[in-house]
Amino acid sequence: MKKFLIASGVAALAFASVVSAQGYMFSTNLTVGSTGPDVVALQTWLLANGYSIPSLSSGAAAKGYFGSQTKAAVMAYQSAKGIPNTGFVGPLTRGALNGALAVSSPVSMGCPAGYTCTLTTTTAPGAPVVIGGPTGITTPGVPGILSVTSGPLSSIVSNVGQKMVPVLTIRAQAQYSDLAVQSINLDLGNNTGIYNKIFSTIYVTDGTNVLASVPLNSSTVIQSGSDYIVGLNGFNIIVPKGTYKDIVVKADLYGSIDSAYLTGVSVPGTHGIASVFAGSAITSGVPSTGWGIGLAGNGLRAVDGAGVNLNGPSGNGFAQALTINTSLVDTAQANVSLDQASPLALSVPVTDTTNGQYLGLPVFAFDVNAQNDTLHLHEAKVTINANGTGSVGAAYLYNGSTLVTSASVSGGVADFNNITDGTNGASIPVNTTATFWVKVDVTGVTSGSLIVSASTSVNTAINPLTIYNTQDGNVTINGSASGNAQTVAATGPLFTLASAPTITKSTSAADTSGNSTTTYTASFSVNVQAVGTNVNLGLAGSSTPAFATSTGTGIDIYKNGVKDTLSNYTQNGATIVSNYSQPTNTTISSDGTYFTLSRNQSVTIPVVYSFVIKNAAAQANTYALQLQGINWEAPGAASQNVNFMKDQIQWRTSAI
16 A cells, blocks of 8 residues: 655655654644545654644554544644644644744654655745655546445344454446545444444455454544444555445454344344434335445545545435344254265175175165254164065264264164264264265175165154254254165065167158157166076066066056056057077076076176157157066076166156
């Protein structure tokens, strides 16, 4: 922040060592509220000659504003000179300060802090000094026009304990000349609660960088009429001519605010936007029980290229109404959802064939997102469903790869409880998402299979999740999550997809009635592994084909994303067709109706389904085919249907 002084004569100004006022000509009257280089020169001279201005001596304030302490120093000087001690720098006081106009020899007076002094020569000794514009001004000597209005604010909502919250945007516009904005007087309203209950510190920023700040207290805030004003200066914001800049005022809120002072409740006495704004444009929409911060009338000061001080806005100024909410801790919540990495519906073999066990089977992964505060998972009750041969005895809760805790499964519930604060993996940092995995021990699957699924779906009977904020208070929990079925097999077939299913269509030319025929072809590539026994799979011509076209247990068609009735796709007596053949490395039966996959062997079977759609109207729809179940037989046993893939989207083609 630099300003320019152009010094006349052969003397260089050196205000730091002033011995008289003869190097500077005071040509304007000065009083409380005056600003600018005249005030800087006056204050510098008074301090150099032993007159006290405590706020300047201590560095608490910068030179350039004529306040009550400067007035007291002027009164002391006036008394010493026998001038009426009014504190007003008028003709008598200026005459005393200026002394004789002629200067017979140079006077040592270096540059005031923050100014750049340019030495010029003149034939008139003692000619008055001309003050130029601040550093950054590209239009020296050019007068300008200042326009000050309110600017946009991203949000009017603040929370207890927040820091650097935008509370007011001031738009300064420059015409004809560059302008340098150097001070702002903010109106805090007419209730002291705004600075001793709500806001602790206030900042002037360019939106990103802090240019000035001041703590709000009884020493920095002054009362003017019924309102409380705080001034910020010591910055230099250049607004190029023909443009505007938005100056963003930000504030820190106290970490604890009595609920009586929050928006929407009654507080004794009037508070919020000050009455000084009554009748101005900003009164509309300003709540009588809310808080607000405003820019006082003529509260922004800028200097143009000619060195002239300009002030705005005119009239009563403007203000921004604000909403103060409870702290983020009090509004913290947890958002629960199924993690995208949670296992799909799968069929897997036991890992211990002797004991029929699969220890540590991943069955479920759910996400917890921490909003507004760092959260702590205190308890998680996970519903465990197990159907078939065997049982689930123990469950484990992981955060990623970190074991948080374990629990026994009782009554179909694994209760991960009393997870103490500080437990590794139980914390969810604010605005992050933690992924929790549930794994189980499956035992006793010595024959057949066990189907296991897990969930944290909302169940008021068990209150599935308890999550704390940083103050150990319960937070609101939104959402739930349910995992897919996991089939653990000791004997029988395991079915998986070798690749994603596909669907294509081909359309014939229209017939004489204007109808065309579209044939849809869906392709599935299915891996089959025989675990612990031989597996028989019926061919398409058998009474129980492996890949049947029956509803629900074989296939389903989705029309425009909704499951449709299969009978709608029987055209002229023809049914939906499935085509597949005996794969290599299998044995065909004597009657040619099924083939046998030997124990512990695996094959991949390409399966093709086709169906026909007639007429142009029907072809405007989209269709997808879902594989819902697969039939198989153990040697000498009845046919069984495996349907863990029922309605699972990975077993469905895309829609065309």
